Amino acid sequence: MSTVTASPKKTGHPSALAEFWHYFSRNKGAVIGLAIFIVILVVAILAPLFAPHSPSEQNREALLLVPSWMEGGNSSYLLGTDAVGRDILSRLIYGARFSLFIGLVVVTLSVISGVLVGLVAGYFGGRTDIVIMRIMDIILAFPSLLLALVLVAVLGPGLLNAMIAISLVNQPHFVRLTRASVLAEREKEYVVASKVAGAGTMRIMFLTILPNCLGPLIVQATLAFSAAILDAAALGFLGMGAQPPTPEWGTMLAEAREFIQRAPWVVTFPGLAILITVLAINLMGDGLRDALDPKLKRS
Amino acid sequence: MKKFSILLAATALVSVMATAASAKTLVYCSEASPEGFDPGLYTGGQTFDAASRTVYSRLVEFKHGGTEIEPGLAESWTVSEDGKEYTFKLRKGVKFQTTDFFTPTRDLNADDVIFSFERQLKADNPWNKYVEGAAWEYAAGMGFPELIKSVEKVDDLTVKFVLNRPEAPFIANLGMDFASIMSKEYADKLAADGKMAQLNQMPLGTGPFTFVAYQPDAVIRYKAHPDYFGGKQKIDDLVFAITTDAAVRVQKLKAGECHVAPYPNAADVPDLKKDENLTVLEGPGLNVSYLAYNTTQAPFDKAEVRRALNQAVNKQAIVDAVFQGAGQVAKNPIPPTMWSYNDAVQDDTYDPEAAKKALEAAGVKDLKMKIWAMPVSRPYMLNARRAAELMQADLAKVGVTAEIVSYEWAEYLKLSKDKARDGAVILGWTGDNGDPDNFLDTLLGCDAVGGNNRAQWCNEEFNKLVKDAKVTSDQAERTKLYQEAQVIFKREAPWMTINHSVVSIPVSKKVTGFQNDPLGIHRFDGVDIAE
Numbered sequence: 001m002s003t004v005t006a007s008p009k010k011t012g013h014p015s016a017l018a019e020f021w022h023y024f025s026r027n028k029g030a031v032i033g034l035a036i037f038i039v040i041l042v043v044a045i046l047a048p049l050f051a052p053h054s055p056s057e058q059n060r061e062a063l064l065l066v067p068s069w070m071e072g073g074n075s076s077y078l079l080g081t082d083a084v085g086r087d088i089l090s091r092l093i094y095g096a097r098f099s100l101f102i103g104l105v106v107v108t109l110s111v112i113s114g115v116l117v118g119l120v121a122g123y124f125g126g127r128t129d130i131v132i133m134r135i136m137d138i139i140l141a142f143p144s145l146l147l148a149l150v151l152v153a154v155l156g157p158g159l160l161n162a163m164i165a166i167s168l169v170n171q172p173h174f175v176r177l178t179r180a181s182v183l184a185e186r187e188k189e190y191v192v193a194s195k196v197a198g199a200g201t202m203r204i205m206f207l208t209i210l211p212n213c214l215g216p217l218i219v220q221a222t223l224a225f226s227a228a229i230l231d232a233a234a235l236g237f238l239g240m241g242a243q244p245p246t247p248e249w250g251t252m253l254a255e256a257r258e259f260i261q262r263a264p265w266v267v268t269f270p271g272l273a274i275l276i277t278v279l280a281i282n283l284m285g286d287g288l289r290d291a292l293d294p295k296l297k298r299s
Numbered sequence: 300m301k302k303f304s305i306l307l308a309a310t311a312l313v314s315v316m317a318t319a320a321s322a323k324t325l326v327y328c329s330e331a332s333p334e335g336f337d338p339g340l341y342t343g344g345q346t347f348d349a350a351s352r353t354v355y356s357r358l359v360e361f362k363h364g365g366t367e368i369e370p371g372l373a374e375s376w377t378v379s380e381d382g383k384e385y386t387f388k389l390r391k392g393v394k395f396q397t398t399d400f401f402t403p404t405r406d407l408n409a410d411d412v413i414f415s416f417e418r419q420l421k422a423d424n425p426w427n428k429y430v431e432g433a434a435w436e437y438a439a440g441m442g443f444p445e446l447i448k449s450v451e452k453v454d455d456l457t458v459k460f461v462l463n464r465p466e467a468p469f470i471a472n473l474g475m476d477f478a479s480i481m482s483k484e485y486a487d488k489l490a491a492d493g494k495m496a497q498l499n500q501m502p503l504g505t506g507p508f509t510f511v512a513y514q515p516d517a518v519i520r521y522k523a524h525p526d527y528f529g530g531k532q533k534i535d536d537l538v539f540a541i542t543t544d545a546a547v548r549v550q551k552l553k554a555g556e557c558h559v560a561p562y563p564n565a566a567d568v569p570d571l572k573k574d575e576n577l578t579v580l581e582g583p584g585l586n587v588s589y590l591a592y593n594t595t596q597a598p599f600d601k602a603e604v605r606r607a608l609n610q611a612v613n614k615q616a617i618v619d620a621v622f623q624g625a626g627q628v629a630k631n632p633i634p635p636t637m638w639s640y641n642d643a644v645q646d647d648t649y650d651p652e653a654a655k656k657a658l659e660a661a662g663v664k665d666l667k668m669k670i671w672a673m674p675v676s677r678p679y680m681l682n683a684r685r686a687a688e689l690m691q692a693d694l695a696k697v698g699v700t701a702e703i704v705s706y707e708w709a710e711y712l713k714l715s716k717d718k719a720r721d722g723a724v725i726l727g728w729t730g731d732n733g734d735p736d737n738f739l740d741t742l743l744g745c746d747a748v749g750g751n752n753r754a755q756w757c758n759e760e761f762n763k764l765v766k767d768a769k770v771t772s773d774q775a776e777r778t779k780l781y782q783e784a785q786v787i788f789k790r791e792a793p794w795m796t797i798n799h800s801v802v803s804i805p806v807s808k809k810v811t812g813f814q815n816d817p818l819g820i821h822r823f824d825g826v827d828i829a830e
Binding site: 056057058060063083084157239243244245258260262263 | 684
């Protein structure tokens with residue numbers, strides 16, 4: 001179907017994008033995930049338009065108000081209010097900004113550093129490779145959240161430090177993945193050809209080899225994106241991430257913990273927000289893998 | 300083989316006896332593991348509940364459920380004319396507990412009392428450093444090493460304390476946990492065996508309950524001390540089930556797995572009150588929570604700035620949001636249930652407009668400050684972060700930008716003592732002995748600057764009144780001095796006084812005789828449980 005609407009430039013061959021969409025759209029879960037992700041993205045970017053209240057405005061008259069559909073609810077506070085009278089819906093909407101921002105920064109940081117290091121290790125091999133990979137093994141030997149906690153404890157609590165810590169913990173995955181792909185590609189004929197043609201080391205590394213290793217990296221980046229959101233929420237929950245009054249989801253969850261019996265909605269909604277976002281991104285990652293992994297194509 | 304059969308017979312006999320007596324067991328869901336079992340070494344309430352209020356007793360005791368002093372191991376005492384010599388007559392025939400690990404051969408005498416104090420006071424005492432890093436924080440905090448000149452034995456049952464200066468709250472101080480009386484005979488035995496650290500692990504004293512076993516982070520077991528000088532307790536076995544999560548404690552209590560559970564979440568209290576199997580004991584805690592400015596730093600060195608900030612914050616909102624209304628806005632640094640509370644003092648009324656004007660008049664513009672929020676929940680401040688967020692929002696309305704910072708608890712306590720500390724600290728205090736001196740001098744006196752005086756506030760006028768009151772023995776005279784001191788405190792406003800909380804303890808209806816102690820301790824002497 002999509003092969004029919006092929007790109008006009010390369011007649012006979014579907015465009016890369018169309019081919020990608022062909023495989024991606026076969027996975028229904030992935031499409032749903034993508035749709036949810038786009039909705040969250042739009043809501044996050046246009047937060048001031050969607051949020052009915054300011055996320056830090058405290059209405060002292062309405063502490064722990066129930067959601068609007070329950071008895072005693074107020075329609076201006078759709079999901080109720082928290083312990084200091086802030087609108088939960090507005091906080092969740094603004095919180096989406098933080099979560100996506102965290103995901104983006106962490107993935108960018110760990111992908112860039114991970115790919116660079118992995119490329120160097122894979123391309124040069126030998127002693128460089130050994131030293132780099134052993135360091136990565138050491139980092140991987142720690143439970144990731146625990147290592148992130150230690151790093152934050154050293155750097156001091158705060159959103160920025162949490163992001164740095166999570167990036168560092170995530171980085172070895174990218175290093176290993178890049179190195180493995182580079183090792184496989186390095187010996188291929190097109191690389192040899194370009195070497196023979198006199199291309200410099202940099203050119204071979206970044207323009208010849210790297211583009212051919214991107215598939216698995218993209219998949220891993222999506223998964224790391226959701227893992228970063230989860231880790232940031234966990235750090236926030238432990239009081240080591242975002243500091244008040246930042247409406248970060250994990251922090252919201254931690255602050256509301258004591259009300260789990262008295263006012264369950266205060267705990268439920270941030271939890272659901274984390275669950276839905278992470279699930280959507282993971283489903284999307286699944287679809288990406290289907291579309292980008294050559295081994296799974298036309299299976 | 301023969302030995303084995305005797306052993307078998309003995310075990311059988313013991314188990315038969317145990318079932319025949321149908322032992323009464325009370326389970327207390329305690330909030331944390333004790334730091335150790337030597338109450339002189341620590342400051343945590345959970346340690347005092349687990350060690351000093353069960354295993355040990357003191358020369359004088361607080362009345363159960365009150366702050367009045369009554370005789371304990373000392374039958375009577377006399378004070379010399381100049382107020383510098385206290386002579387205690389010890390009770391005769393007080394028995395130490397017999398345990399698996401030690402069998403005492405003699406009754407309590409003056410040597411035990413001297414040992415208990417000298418180990419904390421004298422650096423050359425062999426027991427002064429028997430635990431790594433032993434700081435004897437309470438003894439030091441109460442100024443005992445400088446105050447007490449000597450502890451002397453007059454005869455076997457008479458001890459004399461000689462002080463360097465008169466000290467009015469001295470008797471009350473001796474009822475505190477760190478003044479628990481240990482067994483010198485047991486300590487000598489441990490020293491001889493080279494197992495000194497055991498004193499802090501396997502306690503032995505004259506208190507109502509005998510220590511049986513401790514599994515770290517899980518359970519502490521006690522049994523009634525049969526020869527307790529106050530009579531054998533009605534409950535046979537006492538179990539501390541260590542349960543750190545407040546929600547879990549409440550669930551266990553509801554399920555009947557424990558009979559008493561302290562520190563419930565404020566949000567759960569209304570629900571607990573509805574439970575027909577439980578009684579919620581509520582009482583005003585002997586406590587205060589406060590925000591201490593650093594009065595050595597500009598612009599917080601000006602009283603008018605501090606008062607303006609106090610006016611900017613709606614304290615009732617904090618009581619409502621953090622304590623679910625179970626508290627009372629504080630205006631004085633001592634709680635209203637304490638003698639000498641000055642009810643005539645007017646609190647700074649919540650008035651953001653006036654606060655804004657006052658700040659402008661003081662020449663303070665675009666003020667940025669840090670608010671330190673405690674990372675833990677304490678009876679006087681259940682959720683400091685939430686309180687800090689409320690303050691932050693209120694201060695923003697008068698143009699003050701506040702940043703909330705927090706540290707790990709031990710670090711928080713240490714860093715907040717620093718004189719060069721940046722920011723105002725949320726903290727609080729629960730009274731130890733029911734004496735105003737324990738609040739006014741301990742927390743606001745000049746000696747405490749760089750220590751418990753988190754405001755780093757040294758006001759000559761205030762300090763003189765408090766110090767005078769300390770050496771005066773007439774209570775009416777002391778009341779007058781303390782009331783005046785409170786007026787000065789309010790005028791100078793080194794703190795924003797936040798709240799006096801109500802302490803709630805849910806207790807199973809089966810339990811009788813348990814009391815909500817204003818001093819924040821949990822005692823099980825005189826407690827009974829229905830089958």
